[in-house]
Amino acid sequence: MPAADTMGGGPVSAPHAAPPAIELSGISKSFGPVQANKDIDLTVAKGSIHGIIGENGAGKSTLMSILYGFYKPDRGEIRVNGRAIQITDSMTAIRAGIGMVFQHFKLVRNFTVLENIILGAEDGPMLRPSLARARTRLRELAEEYELQVDPDEVIEELSVGHQQRVEILKALYRQADILILDEPTGVLTPAEADHLFRILRGLRDEGKTIILITHKLREIMEITDTVSVMRRGEMVASVTTAETSPEELAELMVGRKVLMEVDKQPAAPGETVLSVRDLRLVDDEGVERIRGISFDIREGEIVGIAGVSGNGQTQLLELLGGFPEKGATVGGEVVMNGHSLDLTGTKSDAATRRARGIGHVPEDRQDEGLIMDFAAWENVAFGYHHAPEYGRGVFMDRAAIRRDAEAKIERFDVRPPNPDLAARNFSGGNQQKIVVAREVERNPDLLLIGQPTRGVDIGAIEFIHKRIVELRDAGKAVLLVSVELDEIMSLSDRILVMFDGLIMGERQAATTTPGELGLLMAGVTDTENARDEDGIPPEHSHPVDRPDEATPRPEGGH
Amino acid sequence: MDKMPKWADVILTPLISLVLAFAISALVILAIGESPWEALKTMVTGALGSSYGWGFTLYYTTNFIFTGLAVAVAYHASLFNIGGEGQAGLGGLGVAIMCLFIPWTHWSLALIAASLGAAAFGAAWAFIPAVLQAKRGSHIVITTIMFNFIAAALLNWALVNWLRPVGSMDPASANFPEATHLPKITDMFAALGIEWGTHTPVNVTFFVALLACVAVWALIWRSKLGYEIRALGRSETAARYAGISPVRVTVIAMLISGGLAGMMATNNVMGEAERLVLNNVEGAGFIGIAVALMGRNHPVGVLLAALLFGFLYQGGGELALWTSIPRELIIVIQALVILFTGALDNMVRAPLEAFFVARRKRGDA
Structure with missing residues (x-):
């Protein structure tokens, strides 16, 4: 070679x-x-x-x-x-x-920082000497490399940024x-x-x-x-x-030239499609995931929600899509096309939401958007399997679904173009195309779309972005959630920034900067006078529960 | 890309497992000083060598089809229903009530009513564990197995205090009236001019079981409900995303499962015993688990596996009758089959997959 x-x-x-x-x-x-x-x-x-x-x-x-x-x-x-x-x-x-910091952290969530550091590197049968040694070493490392973390804090209380520091410290402690x-x-x-x-x-x-x-x-x-x-x-x-x-x-x-910018005209927003007022969600562990947020989305605009993952965006999408996590308590009001949506009870499920014109490309296509063991054609009907054109009485109209699947596969250039292949055998990008094809071609009044291009190859990203913009240009509303700031900035018309279950502020995509959004993502609203290091979120994942840390205050009294 | 061709997955793997199970059984038979070859010959002639043998084999097969399908349907919703024993027992109560308290004019009407009664009682017995699972998260394995014991106690009570004829010392119901007696296969074949060994219990419900296989296939792979059941079984989050109610589908799947288990009673209670006795299910509910496992939860697989276990049951009985191999050893053989086809499935599957992958790679190169 x-x-x-x-x-x-x-x-x-x-x-x-x-x-x-x-x-x-x-x-x-x-x-x-x-x-x-x-x-x-x-x-x-x-x-x-x-x-x-x-x-x-x-x-x-x-x-x-x-x-x-x-x-x-x-x-x-x-x-x-x-x-x-x-x-x-x-x-x-x-x-x-060799030390490795994984994308998905390998930390024991209910152990303290110190306990995680020594895990697998204990000196002997008793923990105390190891812990003491680790504490000293940790202090040295923290000073040397700006890696400050409270050694006695439990991992699950830390923000993701700080969890990552622990991972790096773990590797350094093992003399990587x-x-x-x-x-x-x-x-x-x-x-x-x-x-x-x-x-x-x-x-x-x-x-x-x-x-x-x-x-x-x-x-x-x-x-x-x-x-x-x-x-x-x-x-x-x-x-x-x-x-x-x-x-x-x-x-x-x-392997070929790519267009790196999204090609779109300025938005021409029309009537309000979705209006959210004082929405709240408390999960089954009693943690407030969404803490009273309000916003509107109008026809013909893409509203992006920026934020570090884990700040309530997932819960927001699931709640609007009709499947908030089990045991969650929901409050507030959501109005869709002038009709109030049920947020609890049997009429708050995803089927009712679809009937009301809400399409949803979920954040996690492998565990939500697709049944990985089902063939591609079966997945084309997923969520719409009661639609009249897909059924004959109590039975599925397999021929009709298959025809539709073949057409969608062709229009969205899904590869390989084989409707019988199980979803898990497609690449991430092609899986996502199947989901996007299913949801976008239903022509929903509101499309919820989470992490549209996570794990998707660049060629497919271009294609998916184009479809989202086309839907907008057809006068539909789009709510986009992504942790990729570049994607939010290039695709959205309006940007809301979420931090710790709150909407910290709103910006126009055309006029804002990554730095400004970054500050909001860290809970800093005084973006005029902020210093660079203010853009680092507080040490704890829920600062509101910590009276000693500065509580974030959204702009404009959201 | 699938690791190996479908035929290897559904036919070769269970076949090799079976051969292994028989090989070890042969060693066990050798160890107690008997001839495995003679034993096999006795089993095969006893179970499959005559229409008389088939008459028993197919009777057991019918039982196992119903309980196997019951486990399979629940399994598609990711529910492990091991309460088939209790549900089938309660099904017997449904059959008895239908047969004893309504004066039927023809067996066919009685069979329809008894099937409905059996299914309703079996379903009702699965309903409570289903609701506990769906609403409270109480694990279905625990609740269904506990319900087996409750079912046994309930049947005991019903037989002793209610259905036992006055003056009888036997904890069993009265004999069902003549009009509810189901035609045996012997009689049906005789009407067609075919001779079939007499005094065998296989009866018309064997065909009901075959119909049930078709119905389950249509339910799981052709109906919207089956689609929802399979979707829920694969991912509950995805099901909720698609607007499928996990509570509703869990309960419905368990009702169907319990109903199928209950319908077994039309064979053993109505078709064979023609009265309700204590402990009438005789473990068929548990065999259903092995049948479903081995049949990969597909009706065709369940049918074939039920046939195998029917053969093992009947052949085992013959073995005990004609050789000095003790009856307990039959259970050992059955257990080995379950162990190899169910629990040790991966032991055979993994090397097979490796073999096919290696072969394909060589083919590509």
Whole structure:
């Protein structure tokens, strides 16, 4: 493989005295018929920040899991600091100085920070000496790298940003020299992300090696020294970040030129479709998830809800969609097309909401929007299986559903175009297309759409965004929830920012900035006089329960 | 992409499991100093070698089809109904009431009424666990198994204090009137000029069981209700997203399940015993779990698995009769079949999958 040699080596393995921190050669891994990694070569220099970028399903996470001992490669060699090693489990990886911060944190939620730090790294049968040692070490680390966390706080009380700090501390406590971070900024506000990057730079300057896995081009450009691009299980390029551009990287990722901006005209909003007044939701554990929010959505506009995940957006979508979590108490008023919607009782279910003209592309397509074991054609009727055109008496009209499915698959370019394939066998992007096709083609008066492009490849993102804008241009209302600030800003006409169950403020998409939204996402409404570090949310996930922390106050008395 | 072809999944896997179960049974028979080959021959001739043997095998099969379908329907809603024993027992009470207290003129009318009675009683017995599960989250496995005991006690009470004829010392109901006696397959075949071994219990309800298989297939894979049941079984969150009420569908699925289990009584109580006796279900409710497991919760699979267990039951009886292999060993063999086809399914499946994946990869290369 001459091509891989020239690309894999490149500027990174240039004449350094020290061996590279990580050197992978010829790594292959397949799961059944799926080749997740094919002949991967990768060299990461010591003391550098190396980005790995690629679409979902490109094989980034598999590669890192191999490095961390979760999977055994079928073929290939791993060298750490010049020494070939077999990484059979995560203990071997840790001993080799590799630490990993997962996208979904691996923390025991009802343990304290300190207990989580020492978990698996205890000194002996008794906890006390380990805890004491960890406390001292934690203080040192916190000062060295700006990683302050209260060591005695329980994890579930912490905000996600602080939970991530605990994950990083955990790795550092185990003396990791090589730190792998998988999509670390997905759960952070812009200011938190900046802070994280500052920490990472500090770690690099101390001589640590950092591998950053992400699908966000902006982050790659901002922080990495070198970057490798993966596509369909292969490493297609390794370049020095300073010598490349976002456009070039995007093209390498997708394999063709991509349009990175959403193409749309200014909105022409009409009558109010949905009006929400003083909506409240208390979950079955007694936590107030939505704390009295009010807003309107009009015909022909896309209203985006920005916010770090876990601030009530999920609950809002589920509540409006007719399936709030079980045991939740709901209050307030929702008016749809002039009719008040039932928020409790049997008429508050999703079927009634659909009958009222509310379509819903849920945040979690795998556990909500689709039945993964059902064939694509069966999923096309999901939620609309009582529609007259899909049924004959008590039976389903399979021929009619299948015809409709085939047509939708063609119009939405779902691949492979096979209606008999189970939903789980489609890629994330194609699964999402099935859901979007089903909901958008019903032509709902209001479309609720959550994380429309999470885990979706760039080609499909373009397509899905276009459909959402088309629906708006047809005079329908769209409520968009996304944790991707870029997506919110490019797709929405109006933006509401949620923090801790409140709407902190409203901005016009055309005139606002990520910085301003970032402050609101952290609960800061005085955006005029704010400093950068104010954009970091408070330490606790529900500041309202903490009298000692500043309580967020929404703008304009929401 | 599926890991292996469908035929390997639904036919090869259970077949290999079965062979393994029989192999171990053979070792056990060897260990007690008998010949496994002779034992197998006795079982096969006894259960399948004559129309007399078939008459018993199909009688047991009928029982297992009903209880197997009951478990399968609930399973599609992700509910593990192990209360088939109690529901079938209560079904017997329904049959007895219909047969004893209404003067029927023809067996066909009596059968329809008794089926409805049996289904209603079985369904009613499943209703309370269903509601407890749907509304309170009380686990259905726990509640249905406890309801088996309550059913047994209730039947005992009903027989001793209510249905027992005056002066009888036997805790059983009176014999059902002549008009409710169901035609045996023997009689039906005789009418067609075919000879079928006499004195066998298999009766017209065998065909009702076959109809039930078709009905369950249509329900699960063709009806809107079946769609909702399957959706709920796969993901409750998704079901709620789609406007499917988990409470409603849970209760309906359990009512159908309990009803099917209850209908078993038309075979054993009405078709065979022709009166209600204590402990009439004889474990068929539990065999239904194994039947559904082995039949992959598909009516065709349930039918085939019920046939296998019918064979094991009848063959086992013959074995006890003609050899010195004790009756308990038959239970060991049945248990091994359940163990291998149900609990140890993955032991066979995983290497098979690996085999097919490897073969496909070689094919691709």
